[in-house]
Amino acid sequence: MGDAPRPGVAELLDGLAVVTLPLNVRFRGVTEREVALIRGPRGWGEFAPFVEYGPAEASRWLAAAIEAAWSGWPDPVRDTVPVNATVPAVPAREVPAVLARYDGCDTVKVKVAEPGQDEQDDVDRVAAVRDVIGPEGRVRVDANGGWSIAQAGDALARLRRYDLEYAEQPCAAVGDLARLRVALARAGVEVPVAADESIRKAEDPLEVARLGAADLVVVKVAPLGGVDAALRIVAETGLPAVVSSAIDSSIGLRAGVALAAALPSLEHACGLGTGAMLAADVTDEPLRPHDGRLPVREVTADPGLLEAHAAAPDRVTWWRERITAARAQLPG
Structure with a gap:
């Protein structure tokens, strides 16, 4: 290896x-x-x-x-990996149909801060997700760095009523993430911040930990150069990790599962259920969520x-x- x-x-x-x-x-x-x-x-x-x-x-x-x-x-330390459903920036009325593609997922990531939409669109979408999964499910939002500090503060103050698990990359710059965490704490808005692009697209992914810019990190195998490289980065940040994906085929998802299965600790559902977004795949046994989990198994292209x-x-x-x-x- x-x-x-x-x-x-x-x-x-x-x-x-x-x-x-x-x-x-x-x-x-x-x-x-x-x-x-x-x-x-x-x-x-x-x-x-x-x-x-x-x-x-x-x-x-x-x-x-x-x-x-x-x-x-590396050898896995678990046989299955919990995964979340992903809701793109669709109108609120389409949320139930999107979630119906994810079998048993009680954690949902909701895309927000979509160009051309406004804060009310985000609120309506998150509210629709909460209605579908009920009070026991977990809801997280992902802004892909689309908010300023002020916009993030305002949006998260409104969205916190839906009991957010965390907000993923609310602002683009690492320094802004650190400042946002301070602003949220001062405002009494208890929404943890996760860093995604600030890890996978950064020349120095450890800057997030040094600046106290996040409560947890989101890691993807491919942008970080492989499973081994991602494991080292997670260990060096010392922060809880969520393994995610980027509209991969089941071949690409298998690498994400390998990383999630090898992490010493896995506290959160992973963003590896995105195979449900594909209308076709490269294997007749695609990696799709079942009862909210993915198995650790080999995948072969057909x-x-x-x-x-x-x-x-x-x-x-x-x-x-x-x-x-x-x-x-x-x-x-």
């Missing part, structure tokens, strides 16, 4: 499959997810950085795919599904060039 030599470009491209997977609901402005899958001696790895990421940032996603396909992961959802030839060329550029950023 972690000590296998990294494959070169030719070896990576030799085991490449690129697929386009439709979504059940619009998310982050897209209705389909395009991913590259790489096959190695240990199985499949997923390389799917968003299109706006350059080679340097994308190289961490490639390192994670190589780890999955060539090196493998050749027939890879063919059925194969991306157009020009897109395959684009991904081949992207892998080549990302590989050049990696040592070895």
Whole structure:
């Protein structure tokens, strides 16, 4: 684990499959997810950085795919992983239909601070979630850094009536997260703050802990360069961790499950139920929540599904060039 030599470009491209997977609901402005899958001696790895990421940032996603396909992961300390449902920035009336896709999930992450929407849209959506899951369920919100300190303070003061588990990345800058935590405490708004982008997109992910900018951290395998790298970061921050995903196929989700299963402590449901957002997958046994949990098991891509959802030839060329550029950023 972690000590296998990294494959070169030719070896990576030799085991490449690129697929386009439709979504059940619009998310982050897209209705389909395009991913590259790489096959190695240990199985499949997923390389799917968003299109706006350059080679340097994308190289961490490639390192994670190589780890999955060539090196493998640490032994798990649990057999299943609790997961949350995810509600995109949909109108409140659509919330019940979205949650119906998640079997047994009693924790829900709600997207807020969507461009083009206002605070009342967020309140209505969170209220609808609380109505569906009842008083015993857990509700968390994710602003993706979309609020200023003042906006976050106002919004969370209104949303706290729905008993929020935490607010994920309410402000973009690490310093603003730290200042927001102080402002919330002074205002008596008891909503914990979680850092996501401030961990996975930061040159120094440990700055969050040094500045006291978060109560917990949200970690994703691919942006951090793999399971081993993510485990080190969580250990060094000393904060509780939630493992999350980014509209991955079941191949990508398997890496997230490996991280969540290897964490010494797992206090919160993880954002790894996003397979329920896909209308199609690359395996006939997709990783979907059952009774609010995902099993720790292997996932293999099905050749027939890879063919059925194969991306157009020009897109395959684009991904081949992207892998080549990302590989050049990696040592070895």
